Amino acid sequence: MTAAREIAADLAQLRVSIANVYFAGNRNGWALIDTGVPGYTASIIEAAYARFGEGSRPSAILLTHGHFDHAGCALELGRYWNVPVFAHPLEFPYLTGKSAYPRKDPTVGGAMAFLSRFFPSRTANVGDVLTDLPQNGEVPGLKDWMWIATPGHAPGHVSFWRERDATLVAGDAVATADLDSWFGLTTMHRVISRPPSPFTFNWDAARASVKALADLQPFVLASGHGEPMYGPRVADELSRFARTFTPPEHGRYVAEPAETNEHGVVYEPPAPADHLPKVAAGVVAGVFVLAGVIYGKKVRARSAAADKQ
Numbered sequence: 001m002t003a004a005r006e007i008a009a010d011l012a013q014l015r016v017s018i019a020n021v022y023f024a025g026n027r028n029g030w031a032l033i034d035t036g037v038p039g040y041t042a043s044i045i046e047a048a049y050a051r052f053g054e055g056s057r058p059s060a061i062l063l064t065h066g067h068f069d070h071a072g073c074a075l076e077l078g079r080y081w082n083v084p085v086f087a088h089p090l091e092f093p094y095l096t097g098k099s100a101y102p103r104k105d106p107t108v109g110g111a112m113a114f115l116s117r118f119f120p121s122r123t124a125n126v127g128d129v130l131t132d133l134p135q136n137g138e139v140p141g142l143k144d145w146m147w148i149a150t151p152g153h154a155p156g157h158v159s160f161w162r163e164r165d166a167t168l169v170a171g172d173a174v175a176t177a178d179l180d181s182w183f184g185l186t187t188m189h190r191v192i193s194r195p196p197s198p199f200t201f202n203w204d205a206a207r208a209s210v211k212a213l214a215d216l217q218p219f220v221l222a223s224g225h226g227e228p229m230y231g232p233r234v235a236d237e238l239s240r241f242a243r244t245f246t247p248p249e250h251g252r253y254v255a256e257p258a259e260t261n262e263h264g265v266v267y268e269p270p271a272p273a274d275h276l277p278k279v280a281a282g283v284v285a286g287v288f289v290l291a292g293v294i295y296g297k298k299v300r301a302r303s304a305a306a307d308k309q
């Protein structure tokens with residue numbers, strides 16, 4: 001059975017594939033934060049019923065942002081429960097099919113960058129259930145939470161904050177696993193890390209957002225990727241991370257961000273040379289040459305043996 005894991009009062013985490021979704025609230029009223037990658041609708045419903053009771057439905061579905069690993073099941077869940085899906089208006093162009101996100105940047109390097117080559121460039125279209133978050137920071141369906149704009153990883157990225165017990169659901173504004181390393185990606189070893197690099201289009205904004213979240217001094221840090229962190233040291237670790245925040249060494253958006261507005265992407269810096277396909281082609285060619293050499297030697301040896309007879 002699919003069950004979410006309680007990580008704070010009235011907050012539970014469910015990992016679906018590479019991403020986390022969170023159930024916030026209790027049987028008297030709850031909301032779903034993020035919806036994972038496509039194909040997990042049934043698992044999320046099952047976990048919701050296990051936590052809140054069979055047939056229970058949320059007051060709202062909330063998206064930290066619209067990337068495919070957060071909005072993947074949003075349309076199906078919104079329709080199934082007949083509830084609106086809330087996101088920041090600056091995410092609307094991507095969630096309604098009007099614009100693609102700034103192009104992913106596999107040249108940024110690292111594990112996630114390699115895998116990103118196999119991820120879709122467009123996200124889910126959730127147009128018919130999409131609604132904008134209230135401008136005053138209130139969170140539909142969750143009285144004691146507020147949303148905070150944390151752009152940089154995505155144009156309309158938001159984080160969710162519950163001041164009462166300093167609980168932060170940070171989406172991809174910050175990760176709690178090093179997604180740039182294969183070790184981090186496979187073990188999800190807890191360490192505060194920058195947003196998923198190949199999808200982050202504005203590193204200055206991403207840094208400012210991390211700083212804003214560090215200033216909140218969270219006790220619980222629950223991100224879109226990685227296992228949640230909690231305890232008195234989280235605030236210090238996040239502050240240290242914010243102070244020493246560094247973008248990747250190179251990549252499409254490191255020197256210059258993409259520009260976006262309410263209609264979508266308006267400018268992308270030119271793509272750096274992507275050497276991996278050439279390297280891969282080189283490796284394949286190398287294997288063929290090697291095979292040719294070995295096979296050729298065998299053929300020559302065989303014909304030499306035949307000559308002697």
Ligand SMILES: [Zn+2]
Nearest residue numbers: 067172196199
């Ligand atoms: Zn993302």
Ligand SMILES: [Zn+2]
Nearest residue numbers: 067069172224
């Ligand atoms: Zn993500």
